[in-house]
Amino acid sequence: MGPSIRKRAAVATKxxxxxxxxxxGDFEFVQLSDPQFGYRATLSGLSExxxxxxxxxxxxxxxxxxxxxxxxxxxxxxxxxxxxxxINPDFMIVTGDxxxxxxxxxxxxxxxxxxxxxxxxxxxxxxxxxxxVGNSPTPQSLQRYRERFGSDYYxxxxxxxxxxxxxxxxxxxxGNVEQEWDDQLxxxxxxxxxxxxxxxxxxxxxxxxxxxxxxxxEEDSWAVVPSNSRRILLDLFKENGVSTVFSGHWHxxxxxxxxxxxxxxxxxxxxxxxxxxxxxxxxxxxxDSLEHEYISLETG
Numbered sequence: 001m002g003p004s005i006r007k008r009a010a011v012a013t014k015x016x017x018x019x020x021x022x023x024x025g026d027f028e029f030v031q032l033s034d035p036q037f038g039y040r041a042t043l044s045g046l047s048e049x050x051x052x053x054x055x056x057x058x059x060x061x062x063x064x065x066x067x068x069x070x071x072x073x074x075x076x077x078x079x080x081x082x083x084x085x086x087i088n089p090d091f092m093i094v095t096g097d098x099x100x101x102x103x104x105x106x107x108x109x110x111x112x113x114x115x116x117x118x119x120x121x122x123x124x125x126x127x128x129x130x131x132x133v134g135n136s137p138t139p140q141s142l143q144r145y146r147e148r149f150g151s152d153y154y155x156x157x158x159x160x161x162x163x164x165x166x167x168x169x170x171x172x173x174x175g176n177v178e179q180e181w182d183d184q185l186x187x188x189x190x191x192x193x194x195x196x197x198x199x200x201x202x203x204x205x206x207x208x209x210x211x212x213x214x215x216x217x218e219e220d221s222w223a224v225v226p227s228n229s230r231r232i233l234l235d236l237f238k239e240n241g242v243s244t245v246f247s248g249h250w251h252x253x254x255x256x257x258x259x260x261x262x263x264x265x266x267x268x269x270x271x272x273x274x275x276x277x278x279x280x281x282x283x284x285x286x287x288d289s290l291e292h293e294y295i296s297l298e299t300g
Contacts, residue, residue, distance in 0.1 A: 025159050025160075026284070026285065026286050026287070027089075027090045027158065027159050027284075027285055028087070028089045028090060028282060028283060028284045028285065029089045029090050029091045029092065029093060029158075029282075029283050029285075030084050030087060030089045030091075030092045030093070030280055030281065030282050030283070031092075031093050031094075031095060031206075031246050031266050031280060031281040031282075031283060032080055032084075032092060032093070032094045032095070032266075032269050032280040032281075033094065033095040033096060033097070033208075033247075033248025033249070033266045033267070033268055033269065033280070034095075034096065034097040034129070034248050034249065034251055034267075034268035034269060034270050035073055035076070035077045035080075035094070035097070035098055035099075035111065035268070035269040035270050036073060036097045036098070036099060036100050036129075036131060036268065036269075036270040036271065037070040037073045037074070037077075037098075037099050037100060037107040037110050037111060037270070038069070038070045038073065038099065038100035038101060038104065038107050039073065039097075039100045039270050039271045040067065040070075040072040040073065040270070040271040041066075041067050041068050041069060041070065041072075042100055043061055043271065044064045044065065044066050044067045045064065045065060045066025045067075046061065046063070046064075048063070051063065057221075057222055058221075058223070059273050060273065060274065061273070070106075070107060070110060072270070072271065073110075073269075073270040073271065074110055074114065076269050076270060076278045076297050077111075077114050077269055077270070078114050078117065079297050080269050080279075080280050080297060081114055081115070081117050081118050082117070083280075083295065083297075084118060084119075084122065084280070085117075085118065085119050085122070087282060088119065088121075088122065089122060089282065090122075090123075090158060090159075091122060091123040091124070091125060091158070092118065092122055092123070092124050092125070093124070093125040093126075093127065093163075093165075093206055093246075094124065094125070094126055094127060095127040095129070095206055095207065095208055095246060095247060095248040095249075095266065096127045096128055096129025096130070096131075096132060096168075096207075096208030096248055096249065097129030097130065097131040097132060097208065097248065097249065097268075097270075098111050098126070098129065098131075098132055098149075099111060099131060099132065100131055101131075102131065102132055102133075102134075102141070102144065102145075108148065125156070125163075125165065125206075126149040126150065127165050127166075127167075127206050127207065127208055127248075128145055128149070128152045128167045128168075128169060128208060129169065129208040129248070129249065130168075130169045130172065130208065130209070130249070132145055132149075132169075133145045133152065133167070133169045133170075134169065135169070135172070135173060136173045136175055136176055137167075137169050137170055137173070137174075137176060137177050137180070138176045138177065139176070139177060142167075142170075142177065142180065151165075152167040152170075153165055153166050153167045153184050153187060155187075155191040155195075157200070159201075159285075160200065160201040160202075161200060161201050161202045161203070161204065161285060162191070162192075162195035162200040162202070162203045162204075163203075163204050163205075163206065164188065164191060164192065164203070164204070164205045164206070164242075165205075165206050165207075166184065166188070166205060166206070166207045166233075167180075167184060168207040168208045168209035168225055168247075168249075169208065169209070170184060171184075171207075171209070171225050171226075171229040171233070172209055172225060172226060172229075181229075185232070185236075188233075188236060189236065192236065192237070192240035192242070193240065195240070196240045196241055202243050202244075202285065202290070203240065203241055203242045203243060204242065204243060204244045204245070204246065205237060205242055205244070205245045205246070206245075206246050206247075207225075207245060207246070207247045208247060208248055208249050209223070209224060209225050209247060209249050210223065210224050210225070210245075210247040210249060210250060210254065210263060210265045211224065211225050211230050211233060211234060211245055211247070211258075211263055212224050212225075212230065212256060212258070212263060213250065213254045213256060213263075213265065214254075214256050215256070216230070216234055216256075216258040223249065223250050234258055234261070237261055238258070238259060238260070238261055242261055243260070243261065243262065243290065244261070244262045244263075244264060244290060245261065245262070245263050245264065246264050246266065246281075246283075247263070247264070247265050247266070248265065248266050248267075248268065249265070250265050250267075250273070250274075251267060251268045251270075251271065251272055251273035251274065252265075252267050252268075252272060252273060252274030252275065252276045253265060253266060253267045253276045253294055264281070264292065266280070266281045266294065267279050267294060269297070276294070277296045277297065277298040277299075278296070278297040278298060279294050279295050279296045279297050279298075280294075280295055280297070281293065281294050281295070282295055
C-alpha cells in the first residue's frame, strides 16, 4: 500500500487486532471528524464565568478576543483534504459536526466548496453529529440532514469488510423521535446479523458520540452515548463481532476497550478542546491487523 503511514505523521498511535476469515485484500481509509465551521468563533470572546462553566464539563478553554467567521476551520479542512488527496485512500469518512450552525448557509457552502477539492475517485461517507441534527433531534432536523447528506444511518461493504454508520444524536436523546431510535436498532440487528452470517472479515462502526471514553460503565456525560443506550449497543456489537468503533465529538483523541471491542475517538479537523492538535486519522486494514495513526495538521 505504498510508504508506511508511520512516515506520514509526527503525531501517531497504533493498534493491532486479530480478525476472522474472508479477506479480500489490504486497503486504507481516512477518518475526519468535527470540521465544524464557525466553532472557534463561537468559543471566542467568552467571559471568565463561561470558561469556568466549560471547565466543569472537562473542556479547557482560554480567554481570547472575539472573532467572526470560519477562516480557522477553512484553513484546516483545506489542508486535510490536500493531505487526503496525497494519501489517496479507498474512501474518506467524516464522523459528524460538519458545521456549527446547520441553519447558516455560509457554513454549509464552505463545507461543500472545500470538499469538492477532494479527488472524485475517493468516495466520501458522512456521519451525523449533534450540531448537524441537534442535541435533541426532531423530524425536521433529520429531514434537513437527509436532504444535504443522505441517510443518517446505513451500512456499506468494502473488500469483504462491513461498515455501519449510526446516528448517535438519536441514541443520545430520542425524546422527539422515539420511532427513529427503534428503527435504527432494528436496522443494526439486521445488518450486523447479515454481515455475521455472510462471513464478513471485519465489522467496524462509525458514530459521532463515543460509546465511552475510558470504561464501558462510566457515568453519563455530554461526551458519550447515555448508559441505557450504550449497554444495548455494546451488547449488540459484541454479539456480532464488531471489532472497532470510530467516533469524534470529544475534540481530542481517546482510546479504550470493552473486552475485544476497541473504542477509538478521533480529534477534530477543526478547533481542538484538549491537548491534541487539529488532525485526522488514517487507518490501514490488513488481513490480520488494523493499524491507525492520528495525523496532525499543525506539522509539515
